Amino acid sequence: MILDRVNTPDDVKKLSFGEMEALAGEIRELIIKKVNTTGGHMGPNLGAVEAEIAMHYVFNSPIDKIVFDVSHQCYPHKILTGRKDGFTNPDNYLVYTGYTAPEESEHDLFKVGHTSTSVSLACGVAKARDLKGEKGNVIAFIGDGSLSGGEALEGLDNAGSMDSNLIIIVNDNDMSIAENHGGLYANLKLLRQTNGQAECNFFKSLGFEYYYVNEGNNVEKLVEAFKKVKDINHPVVVHIRTVKGCGLEVAEQNKEAFHWILPGTLDENKEPVEFVENYTSLTRQYILDKTKNDKTVIAVNAGTPGVFGFDKEFRNTLGRQYTDVGIAEEHAVAYCSALATCGAKPIFAVMSSFIQRTYDQMSQDLCLNNSPATILVYWGGISGADATHLCTFDIPLISNIPNMVYLAPTNKEEYLAMLDWSLKQTEKPVAIRVPNVEFISTGVEDKTDYSVVKFKVVEEGEKVAIIALGNFFELGREVKKALGINATLINPCFMTDIDEELLESLKANHSVVVTLEDGELDGGFGEKITRFYGNSDMKVLNYGAKKEFTDRVPLDELYRKYRLTKEQIAEDIMKGI
Numbered sequence: 001m002i003l004d005r006v007n008t009p010d011d012v013k014k015l016s017f018g019e020m021e022a023l024a025g026e027i028r029e030l031i032i033k034k035v036n037t038t039g040g041h042m043g044p045n046l047g048a049v050e051a052e053i054a055m056h057y058v059f060n061s062p063i064d065k066i067v068f069d070v071s072h073q074c075y076p077h078k079i080l081t082g083r084k085d086g087f088t089n090p091d092n093y094l095v096y097t098g099y100t101a102p103e104e105s106e107h108d109l110f111k112v113g114h115t116s117t118s119v120s121l122a123c124g125v126a127k128a129r130d131l132k133g134e135k136g137n138v139i140a141f142i143g144d145g146s147l148s149g150g151e152a153l154e155g156l157d158n159a160g161s162m163d164s165n166l167i168i169i170v171n172d173n174d175m176s177i178a179e180n181h182g183g184l185y186a187n188l189k190l191l192r193q194t195n196g197q198a199e200c201n202f203f204k205s206l207g208f209e210y211y212y213v214n215e216g217n218n219v220e221k222l223v224e225a226f227k228k229v230k231d232i233n234h235p236v237v238v239h240i241r242t243v244k245g246c247g248l249e250v251a252e253q254n255k256e257a258f259h260w261i262l263p264g265t266l267d268e269n270k271e272p273v274e275f276v277e278n279y280t281s282l283t284r285q286y287i288l289d290k291t292k293n294d295k296t297v298i299a300v301n302a303g304t305p306g307v308f309g310f311d312k313e314f315r316n317t318l319g320r321q322y323t324d325v326g327i328a329e330e331h332a333v334a335y336c337s338a339l340a341t342c343g344a345k346p347i348f349a350v351m352s353s354f355i356q357r358t359y360d361q362m363s364q365d366l367c368l369n370n371s372p373a374t375i376l377v378y379w380g381g382i383s384g385a386d387a388t389h390l391c392t393f394d395i396p397l398i399s400n401i402p403n404m405v406y407l408a409p410t411n412k413e414e415y416l417a418m419l420d421w422s423l424k425q426t427e428k429p430v431a432i433r434v435p436n437v438e439f440i441s442t443g444v445e446d447k448t449d450y451s452v453v454k455f456k457v458v459e460e461g462e463k464v465a466i467i468a469l470g471n472f473f474e475l476g477r478e479v480k481k482a483l484g485i486n487a488t489l490i491n492p493c494f495m496t497d498i499d500e501e502l503l504e505s506l507k508a509n510h511s512v513v514v515t516l517e518d519g520e521l522d523g524g525f526g527e528k529i530t531r532f533y534g535n536s537d538m539k540v541l542n543y544g545a546k547k548e549f550t551d552r553v554p555l556d557e558l559y560r561k562y563r564l565t566k567e568q569i570a571e572d573i574m575k576g577i
Contacts, residue, residue: 001026002015002019002022002023002026003023003026003027003030003079003084003088006023006080006084007082007084008080008081008082009056009060009061009080009081009107012053012056012057012080013056013057015057017219017220017223020050020053020054020057020219021050021219023053024049024050024053024219024247025247027049027053027076027079027080028046028049028246028247028248030079030084030087030088031045031046031049031075031076031079031087032046032247032248032266033087034086034087034093035075035261036261036263036264036265036266036267037090037093037263037264038093038094038263039260039261039262039263040075040098040260040261041072041073041075041098041259041260042245042248042251042258042259042260042261042265043175043244043245043251043255043258043259044072044073044143044144044173044244044259045072045073045074045075045076046244046245046246046247046248046251047073047171047173047217047242047243047244047245047246048073048076048141048143048171048242049076049217049246049247050216050217050218050219050222050242051141051169051171051216051217051222051240051242052073052076052077052080052141053076053080053219054219054222054223054226055077055139055141055169055222055226056077056080056081057219057223057226058223058226058227058230059137059139059226059230060136060137061081061107062106062107062109063136064136064137064138064139065109065122065125065129065136065137065138065139066107066109066139066141067109067110067112067118067121067122067125067138067139067140067141068100068112068118068141069112069115069116069117069118069119069140069141069142069143069144069146069152070112070113070114070115070116070117070118070144070146071098071099071100071112071113071388072143072144072259073141073143073144073171074098074099074100074108075087075098077100077107078096078104078105081105081107081108082105082107083096083104083105094552097386097387097551097552098386099111099112099113099386099388100112109121109125111387111388112388113386113387113388113389114353114354114357114388115144115145115146115149115152115303115327116142116146116147116148116149116150116151116152116155116327117151117152117155118140118141118142118146118152118155119140119142119151119152119155119156119159119168120151120152120154120155120158121140122138122139122140122155122159122166122168123155123158123159123162123166125138126138126162126164126165126166127162129164130164136165137165137167137230137231138165138166138167139167139168139169140155140159140166140167140168140169141169141171142168142169142170142171143170143171143172143173143242144171144173144175144176144177144244144259145175145176145177145180145303145326145327146327147170147184147185147188148176148180148181148182148184148185148303148325148326148327148328149326149327149328150328150330150331156168156203156206156208157206159206159208159235160203160206160207160208160235161207161235162234162235163233163234164233164234165231165232165233165234166234166235166236167229167230167232167235167236167238168208168235168236168237168238169237169238169240170188170203170237170238170239170240171216171240171242172188172192172216172239172240172241172242173241173242173243173244173255174188174189174192174244175244175255175256175259176303176326176327177256177259177260177303177304177305177306178256178259178303178305178306178324179256179324180326181303181324181325181326182325182326182328184202187200187201187202188202188239191212191239192214192241195212195214196210196211196212196214196239197212203237203239207235208235208236208237209229209232209234209235209236209237210236210237210239211225211228211229211236211237211238211239212238212239212240212241213225213238213239213240213241214241215241216240216241216242216243217242217243217246222240225238225240226238244259245258250266256306256312257306259306260306276439277439277441278439279412279415279434279435279439280308280309280378280434281309282412282415282416282439283308283309283349283376283419283434284308284309284310284314286416286419287299287314287318287347288314288317288318290345290423291318291321294345295321296343296344296345297321297344297345297347297423298318298321298322298323298339298344298345298346298347299318299321299322299323299346299347299349300322300323300324300325300332300335300336300339300346300347300348300349301322301323301324301325301332301348301349301350302324302325302326302327302328302329302331302332302348302350302354303324303325303326303327303328304327304350304351304354305324307349307351307378307379308349308376308378310322310349323335329350329354329355329357329358330357330358330360330361331361332348332350332358333348333358333361333362333365333366333373333375334361334365334366336348336366336371336373336375337361337365337366337369337371337373337429338365338371339373340371340372340373340429341369341371345374345423346373346374347374347376347423348373348374348375348376349376349378350375350376350377350378351377351378351379351391352377352378352379352380352381352391352392352393352394352433353379353385353388353389353390353391355375355377355394355397355398356393356394356397359397359401362375362398362401362404362429363401366404366429367401367402367403367404367429368402368403370403370427370428370429371429372422372425372426372427372428372429372430373429373430374419374422374423374430374431374432375429375430375431375432376431376432376434377394377398377431377432377433377434378434378436379391379434379436380394380395380433380434380436380471380518380519381436381437381471381518381519382518382519382544382545382555382558382559382562382564383555384550384552384553384554384555384557384558385552386551386552387549387550387551387552390549390550391436392519392520392545393519393520394433394519395433395495395517395519395520395523395524395525396519396520396522396523396524398431398495398496399495399496399524399525400496400523403428403429404428404429404430404431404496405428405429405430405431405450405494405496405497406430406431406432406433406494406495406496407422407430407431407432407433407450407493407494407495408432408433408469408470408471408492408493408494408495409432409433409434409435409470409493410435410440410470410473410474410491411435411440411441411442412439412440412441412442413441413442413443413444413445413446414446414448414493415432415434415435416446417445417446417447417448417450418430418432418450419432421448421449421450421451422450425451427451433470433471433495435470435471436471436518437471437474438474440474448493450493453494453497453498453499454493454499454502455467455490455491455492455493455494455498455499455502456490456491456492456493457488457489457490457502458489458490458491459480459487459488459489460488461480461485461486461487461488461489462486462487462488462509462510463485463486463487463509463510463511463512463577464483464485464487464488464510464511464512464513464514464573464577465487465488465490465506465510465512465513465514466479466480466487466488466489466490466514466516467490467492467513467514467515467516467529468489468490468491468492468515468516469491469492469495469515469516469517469518469525470495470517470518471518472516472517472518472543473491475516475564475566475569476489476490476516477489478566479514479516479566479569479570479573481566482566482567482569482570483570483573483574488506488510490502492525495517495525498528498529498532500532503529503532503533506538507536507538510538511537511538511539511576511577512538512539512540512541512573512576512577513529513533513538513539513540513541514540514541514543514569514573515529515530515540515541515542515543515544516543516544516564516569517542517543517544518544519544519545520544520545520546520547521542521543521544521545521546521547522547524542524544526540526542526543526544527542529542530542539576541569541572541573541576543562543563543564543569544562544564545558545562546561546562
């Protein structure tokens with residue numbers, strides 16, 4: 001195998017073009033086997049193999065700095081920079097993160113997992129190089145729809161005016177996670193159709209020199225182009241046309257489905273997955289029903305439709321009542337604010353990890369204007385995810401913005417009632433944290449009026465009151481059982497406000513109040529309860545996550561660390577009674 005001789009980028013430089021083409025095939029085999037075993041980004045990595053081989057053949061990493069956008073395409077780079085054992089040895093499949101990581105290798109400059117950042121980062125790297133009087137190339141590798149993000153456009157605008165070396169490789173596979181959206185992609189299509197010769201050229205309009213490579217999965221053609229721009233003294237874009245999923249037929253044919261896959265997706269004789277209702281399928285059907293009966297309801301998504309079950313059938317059914325803004329969450333929030341202000345009923349579905357990008361728009365465009373949009377926040381909670389995709393911070397982020405109502409349902413019926421209320425009311429922006437736990441249905445319609453801040457006393461007791469928020473409501477039940485006393489169990493429903501009347505009433509026959517929240521404690525829900533009782537004799541115990549970035553730490557380990565097991569919580573409570 002050629003790969004046996006390749007352990008560093010220097011080894012790539014010793015290969016012939018024929019050997020590099022063979023190496024590309026070997027790398028693809030590794031990626032396919034590994035990703036099918038562990039899950040991960042399949043299509044983006046397969047499409048970028050030749051480009052990354054050519055980059056390491058021409059450029060001199062780590063002296064030359066390569067900045068990857070999103071890291072969806074960094075697996076070949078990792079294999080070529082001393083980490084191939086994470087792909088060749090199944091025992092080491094999980095040793096390396098799925099994203100670039102400086103602690104793993106000197107060839108990775110940044111931890112990157114969110115989109116559209118590479119050009120901005122590369123601008124800073126290039127400027128620092130110039131200020132220090134150093135040499136070397138700075139390369140930003142961007143693709144998979146990242147150009148639609150606002151930061152990418154801001155970065156390109158700044159980069160085009162630089163007067164020193166900055167190389168931007170645009171990996172154009174005519175896809176984002178799903179299909180691309182936005183006027184920029186019409187220009188990319190035109191450039192592909194004209195072999196890069198169209199007079200209308202977005203990149204040239206910003207001041208870049210421009211090169212086009214139509215055979216972006218041909219190592220020799222890529223090497224030729226990269227050699228032309230190496231050590232260049234001004235900003236340049238190399239636009240390469242690649243095939244997402246290249247080398248795996250099913251991934252080439254089903255580009256959206258094979259952007260990211262679950263373990264075992266390629267296995268033969270897999271048992272068919274039976275339909276089981278969950279909060280994703282429930283939301284999908286809810287939106288389909290609402291849009292059918294109310295033409296002002298519109299679903300909005302920012303380039304990640306698969307997360308929410310917004311498949312092609314769903315998108316086609318909704319038609320003009322569906323907007324994918326591309327990977328541009330900030331724009332999505334402002335867009336929804338305007339929709340709501342003008343009488344439409346937008347439902348913006350977004351992952352907790354990505355809502356972080358929208359703070360200013362939520363504060364200024366949405367909440368300051370009291371626009372009655374509905375935001376559905378998915379995957380919120382403590383998890384064993386990579387540091388780049390933690391979903392632990394949405395409660396402090398969203399719940400402390402004035403005018404916002406952030407709700408935490410605990411079951412199907414509550415969730416549907418909150419959705420109905422949010423769409424009917426016209427006074428406030430509403431965010432709902434879609435449950436990220438086992439699907440629960442009580443079978444009893446929830447008729448709560450969520451325009452009034454009232455916590456629900458589910459089980460009335462004394463001495464100890466357990467206020468268990470959203471995902472952790474069932475943990476609250478378990479804690480009560482573990483205590484073995486008649487504690488009060490409360491479902492607060494709201495993360496933005498507190499029920500002062502109820503909290504005041506607890507003083508009569510309770511000495512301890514416990515809060516449970518599936519998120520960061522600092523600035524979170526529990527602190528609001530603690531602040532209320534600050535000048536009283538009530539003892540308050542807050543449970544949740546510490547303010548920290550964790551990286552692929554198993555969830556049960558985090559729960560033990562944060563004292564979030566029912567036994568640990570019960571033990572702490574009994575000490576305080």
